[in-house]
Amino acid sequence: MPALPPSVPLSWYLALSLILFVLGIAGFLFRRNIITVFMSIELMLNAVNLSFVTFSYKLQQVDGHIFAFFVMVVAAAEAAVGLAIILTVFKNRQTLEIDELSSLKN
Amino acid sequence: MQLWLIPLLPLAGFAMNGLLGRRMSKTAINAVAVGSVLLSFLWVLKTLGALGVFGGGTPLEQAYNEHYYTWIQSGMLNIGVDFAIDRLTAVMLMIVTGVGFLIHVYAVGYMAHEGGYYRFFAYLNLFMFFMLVLVLAANFLLLFVGWEGVGLCSYLLIGFYFTEKFATDAGNKAFIVNRIGDFGFSLAVFLIAMHFGSLDFSTVFGKVQGMPVESSAGWMTAIALLLLVGATGKSAQIPLYVWLPDAMAGPTPVSALIHAATMVTAGVYMVTRSSAIFLHAHGALEVVAIIGLATAFFAATMGLAQTDIKKVYAYSTVSQLGYMFLGLGTGAFSAGIFHVMTHACFKALLFLGAGSVIHAMSGEQDLRKMGGLRKYTPITFWTLLCASVAIAGVPPFSGYHSKDAILASAYEYAPWMYWVGVFTAGKTAFYVFRAFFLAFFGEPRWKADARDAHGHDAHGHGAPHESPPSMWIPLAVLAVLSLIGGYINIPKWLEPMFKLPEEAPGIPWTALVSVAAGLIGIALAAWFYLISPAIPEGLARTFSTPYRWIYNKYFVDEFYDSLVVEPMVDGSRSLLWRVVDASGIDGIVNGAGTTARNVGGILKRMQSGSIRSYAAWVVLGSIMVIIAITMGGGR
Numbered sequence: 082m083p084a085l086p087p088s089v090p091l092s093w094y095l096a097l098s099l100i101l102f103v104l105g106i107a108g109f110l111f112r113r114n115i116i117t118v119f120m121s122i123e124l125m126l127n128a129v130n131l132s133f134v135t136f137s138y139k140l141q142q143v144d145g146h147i148f149a150f151f152v153m154v155v156a157a158a159e160a161a162v163g164l165a166i167i168l169t170v171f172k173n174r175q176t177l178e179i180d181e182l183s184s185l186k187n
Numbered sequence: 188m189q190l191w192l193i194p195l196l197p198l199a200g201f202a203m204n205g206l207l208g209r210r211m212s213k214t215a216i217n218a219v220a221v222g223s224v225l226l227s228f229l230w231v232l233k234t235l236g237a238l239g240v241f242g243g244g245t246p247l248e249q250a251y252n253e254h255y256y257t258w259i260q261s262g263m264l265n266i267g268v269d270f271a272i273d274r275l276t277a278v279m280l281m282i283v284t285g286v287g288f289l290i291h292v293y294a295v296g297y298m299a300h301e302g303g304y305y306r307f308f309a310y311l312n313l314f315m316f317f318m319l320v321l322v323l324a325a326n327f328l329l330l331f332v333g334w335e336g337v338g339l340c341s342y343l344l345i346g347f348y349f350t351e352k353f354a355t356d357a358g359n360k361a362f363i364v365n366r367i368g369d370f371g372f373s374l375a376v377f378l379i380a381m382h383f384g385s386l387d388f389s390t391v392f393g394k395v396q397g398m399p400v401e402s403s404a405g406w407m408t409a410i411a412l413l414l415l416v417g418a419t420g421k422s423a424q425i426p427l428y429v430w431l432p433d434a435m436a437g438p439t440p441v442s443a444l445i446h447a448a449t450m451v452t453a454g455v456y457m458v459t460r461s462s463a464i465f466l467h468a469h470g471a472l473e474v475v476a477i478i479g480l481a482t483a484f485f486a487a488t489m490g491l492a493q494t495d496i497k498k499v500y501a502y503s504t505v506s507q508l509g510y511m512f513l514g515l516g517t518g519a520f521s522a523g524i525f526h527v528m529t530h531a532c533f534k535a536l537l538f539l540g541a542g543s544v545i546h547a548m549s550g551e552q553d554l555r556k557m558g559g560l561r562k563y564t565p566i567t568f569w570t571l572l573c574a575s576v577a578i579a580g581v582p583p584f585s586g587y588h589s590k591d592a593i594l595a596s597a598y599e600y601a602p603w604m605y606w607v608g609v610f611t612a613g614k615t616a617f618y619v620f621r622a623f624f625l626a627f628f629g630e631p632r633w634k635a636d637a638r639d640a641h642g643h644d645a646h647g648h649g650a651p652h653e654s655p656p657s658m659w660i661p662l663a664v665l666a667v668l669s670l671i672g673g674y675i676n677i678p679k680w681l682e683p684m685f686k687l688p689e690e691a692p693g694i695p696w697t698a699l700v701s702v703a704a705g706l707i708g709i710a711l712a713a714w715f716y717l718i719s720p721a722i723p724e725g726l727a728r729t730f731s732t733p734y735r736w737i738y739n740k741y742f743v744d745e746f747y748d749s750l751v752v753e754p755m756v757d758g759s760r761s762l763l764w765r766v767v768d769a770s771g772i773d774g775i776v777n778g779a780g781t782t783a784r785n786v787g788g789i790l791k792r793m794q795s796g797s798i799r800s801y802a803a804w805v806v807l808g809s810i811m812v813i814i815a816i817t818m819g820g821g822r
Contacts, residue, residue, distance in 0.1 A: 109802055183796050 094135040101128035115167050115177045119160075126156045188234050190253045190270040190323060193280065196227040197315035204312060208305025220308035221291045224315055228284035235277055247274050248683050250389065252325060259328070263384045271325035271388065274681055278524060279322040279456055282531045286448045287315050289661040293539050294440035296657035297546060307347060307438065314340035318449050322456060327376045327386040330457065334372065334421065337450045338365045344445060345437040357436035364430040368420015372457075375413035382406060392463040411464050411471030414457065415478070422454025424512055425482045428505045429744055432489075435497040439542030442497060447504050447538050448531040455511045455527050459520045462685065466518075476516025476597075480604050483509030485741065487614040491621070492727075492738040495552045496541045499622045503578065504534055506615060510593050513608060519596030520685040521678035526589035532672050533577035533586055536665040537619070540571035543658055544626055547651035548633065554622060559631035563651040566659045568627050573666035575623050579616035580705040582698075587705075588673030591698045598697050605697065609704045616708025624716040 101124055108121030130149045137145025171177055200223030208216055239246035250273035259266040272280070291311065298307055314337060321333025338361075346358030376386065383391045395407075418424065423431035434446045445451070458465060458475065465472045483506045490502035507530050514523035545552055547564045561568045577584040580591070590612060598605035633651075653659065678687055715723045727734045736742070793804070 106802075106806055110799055110806070179798060 091135060091139055095132055098128045098132040098135065101125075101131065113179050115170070115179050115182075118179060119163055119167065123156060123160065126152055188237060188251065188253065188272075189230075190234065190272060191255060192230050193227050193234070193284070194316045194319035194323065196223045196230065197312040197319065199223060200312040201309050201316060204305050205309035208309055211305065213299075213304060216305050216308055217295050220312055221288070221295060223312060224284065224288045224291050227315065227319070228288045231280045231284050234272070235280075238272070238277075240277060245683070247272070247277060249273070250276075250325075252389075264380055264386070266326060266328050266386055268329060269325035269387070270323040272323065274684055275456075275459060275524065276322050278528060278677060278680070280319070282452075282528055283315070283318050283322060283449050286531050286535050286665075287318075287444060289664055290440050290444040290448070290535060290539065293443075293542070293658050293661040294438075296655045297440055297542055298438065299655075301438070303347065307344075310340055310343045310347070311441070311444070314344070314445060314450070318453075321453055325388055327379060327388070327391075330460075331372065331376060334417075334453060334457075335369065337445070337453060338362065338369070338421070341365075341434070341445050341450055344441040345434045347437050347441065351436070354436040357430075357433040361430040361434050364427050365420045368417045368427055371413045371416025371420070372418075375410050375417065378406060378410045378413065382410075388460065392461075395463040395467055398467060407464065408468040408471050411461070411468035412474065414461055414464070415471060415475055418454030418458050418512075419478065420454075421457075422451050422508050422512070423482075423505050424454070424478050424508060425485065428482060428486065429747060431505055432498055432501040432740070435495070435501050439497065439538055439545060442501070443535045443538035443542070446501070447534040451504065451508055452511070452527045452531065455508065455515065455523055458512070458515050459524055459685075462515075462520050465515075472516055472518070474516070475512055476600065476604065479509045479512025479514070479516050480597075480607055481509070482506065483513060483611045484607055487611045487618065488737050489740045490618040491614060492734065493618075494554050496544060496554050496557075496622055496626065497538070497552055499554070499618055500534070500537050500541055503537070503615065503619060506611065507534065507578070510590060510608070510611075513597055513604065514593035517593075517596045517600035517604070519593060519678075521681040521687070522589065522592035522596055524681060525592055525677035528675070528677055529577070529585035529589040529669075529672050532665055533574045533669040536570060536574035536662060536669050537578065539658070539662055539665065540567050540574060543567040543654045543662065544571075546654050546658070551633065554625040556632050557626045558629045558633070559627070560651055561627040564653050566653055566662065570659070570662040570666040571623060571627070573669050575619045577669040577672075578619050579709055580612055580701060581709075582702055583673065584670050585668070585672035587698075587702065589677075591701060592678060594701050595695065595697050609701045612701050613704035613708040616705040617712045620709045620712035621716055624712060628717055629720065 105121045105123075105125030105128060108124065109118055112118055112121065130152050133145040133149045133152070135145075137143065137149075167177070170182065174182065176182075200219050203219050204211070204216055211219075235241065238251060250271045252269060252271045255268045255270070257265065257267050291308075294307070294311065298304060301307065317333045317336025317340060319333075321330055321337060324330040324333055342358045342362040345361050346355045348354040349358075379391055380386055383394055385391060416427075420427045431446060431451065435442050437446070465475065486502045486505035486509060490499050490506060493499045493502060507526070511523045511526045511530070514520070514526060543564065544557065544560060544567060547560060547567065548557060551557065573584070577586040580587045594605055594608050594612070597608050654662075678685075739745075795801075
């Protein structure tokens with residue numbers, strides 16, 4: 082495994098992962114467009130992937146890589162299904178405003 | 188030897204009639220019901236023949252066992268479905284299947300016009316099955332199965348006319364009173380299993396007989412007394428006899444089969460079967476004798492003033508069962524079983540004759556409204572006469588032999604018991620002949636003109652008429668058995684199991700006295716009810732208080748009502764219903780519901796339906812988990 086440049090310490094990767102994750106949460110909580118919310122979820126997943134890979138490097142164990150691949154597979158499947166659902170929702174409701182999609186309530 | 192066929196044939200009859208009877212013709216139902224019992228009877232004969240009973244020699248000295256499969260195996264306890272046949276069982280098998288068959292034949296005629304025909308015969312066959320399991324069982328648990336089963340069939344058949352309130356009430360009464368007895372019986376079975384580690388008759392009684400007589404420990408007496416509680420329930424002894432007179436609400440063949448000839452003698456059979464235990468518990472044996480004597484005496488007095496012909500015979504049954512227990516209690520087990528056999532014949536005959544009389548009177552059971560039936564129903568008249576002399580103990584008929592054996596044993600045991608028994612024998616003769624004279628002699632007290640006017644009309648409306656052959660042929664057979672049954676020497680047959688008392692040469696004076704008592708009873712009945720009918724009314728007026736007590740059966744039912752039934756009903760209503768059920772149990776249940784609803788009312792506010800608020804909760808929760816982990820030292 083090629084060594085990382087010594088100038089980039091491990092904590093930076095983790096910090097980047099944290100920042101990406103918080104951005105994902107913020108996007109999920111505060112944006113109203115479904116597609117944006119969906120992208121925020123993907124962002125969170127990839128933030129987690131980053132920390133998995135980081136720890137995998139640090140501990141010199143392959144488990145983290147495997148987890149990262151699993152997450153990617155799930156994310157890809159989720160993207161396919163999720164985008165299909167979003168398309169259908171738009172077709173039926175002519176809107177992508179997440180707050181207006183509450184017909185299941187009551 | 189295929190003993191299992193004996194009970195299984197009636198069970199097959201039950202299954203067939205019970206499942207398909209609704210769509211079968213009456214002829215087919217008769218063929219199945221009577222045929223299955225007949226086959227069972229023939230199989231009993233064949234089995235006994237194969238065991239050499241009808242030949243010479245000494246057959247069945249040892250019990251013949253058949254093991255089918257292991258029913259329960261738990262720790263030390265190993266209970267199998269085993270049938271056994273020994274001399275005692277052989278006698279019971281002959282009684283149950285023989286008399287049972289005759290009563291089935293009779294019932295074909297008696298029930299011909301009744302609704303629920305197939306149901307009646309299905310129950311009757313089921314009863315035969317359970318009764319045969321009871322007598323064939325080789326361990327206490329299997330006996331208990333038969334014991335409970337006959338109780339169930341008794342309940343079903345007493346309440347056969349289930350649209351009548353009194354019939355269902357009587358059925359319930361019989362069932363509930365029997366539960367009390369069964370409770371004692373099951374406790375006894377538990378104690379036996381605990382102390383002997385087995386329920387097999389051979390093992391238990393073998394161990395008991397190996398014990399010295401002095402070791403009649405307290406628990407042995409407890410077992411014997413609890414068995415006796417069971418027997419008093421099933422065999423209608425004081426204090427649990429109250430269900431039997433009411434059980435007459437069932438059809439008459441049921442009264443004859445279940446409540447006279449077979450089921451009620453199950454208690455006698457069970458005590459006899461457990462004689463080894465009783466012989467090691469002399470206190471309990473004395474209680475058996477006293478209960479039997481008291482029952483015989485009091486039931487006989489109650490029979491004196493009954494006006495319903497079936498009630499007279501019902502109290503007579505209770506009284507005769509008391510005799511049997513007196514025999515058992517005084518150590519004459521074989522005499523008790525002897526009386527079971529003779530009683531099965533003459534009491535079944537009395538009931539079937541009563542049924543024939545009731546049939547002739549188109550359903551009338553009140554002796555005060557009968558009279559003069561002799562020339563209308565000659566066969567019933569003669570057969571009932573046979574039964575009456577048999578039960579009155581007139582030699583040489585069957586009742587004389589068995590009753591004399593019991594009374595002789597009672598005299599050996601305690602002379603006062605003998606004298607009470609003799610007095611009771613006199614009363615027995617009196618009330619049986621009272622019913623006989625009231626029904627068959629004197630002026631007709633039924634509405635003669637109304638009946639004669641329709642004299643040539645259809646069945647059931649004319650003058651009293653003789654019963655069809657299917658009814659009177661069993662009567663005739665039973666009459667013959669009642670007359671000569673006493674010469675079947677049951678005590679001799681049972682000698683290997685129960686030692687015979689040493690017999691004094693010639694006819695002992697005890698027998699003469701009891702015969703005299705019986706004859707005096709008959710004479711008094713003839714004087715009171717044939718020659719000068721004014722006497723009984725005068726006596727009833729003169730001794731109005733005792734008469735009222737006897738007429739109302741000593742107010743025992745009322746006493747039980749106020750002592751047991753009413754407190755239970757009141758307690759259930761005021762305490763169990765209003766307090767425990769309404770406020771206690773309902774309070775808990777409703778409280779649980781209300782609490783869940785209140786908590787839910789609070790929690791449901793979290794369910795806003797907005798996905799972002801859910802996400803916010805998730806984030807908040809995650810942060811709190813992280814904080815908690817951090818505070819806990821990162822682990």
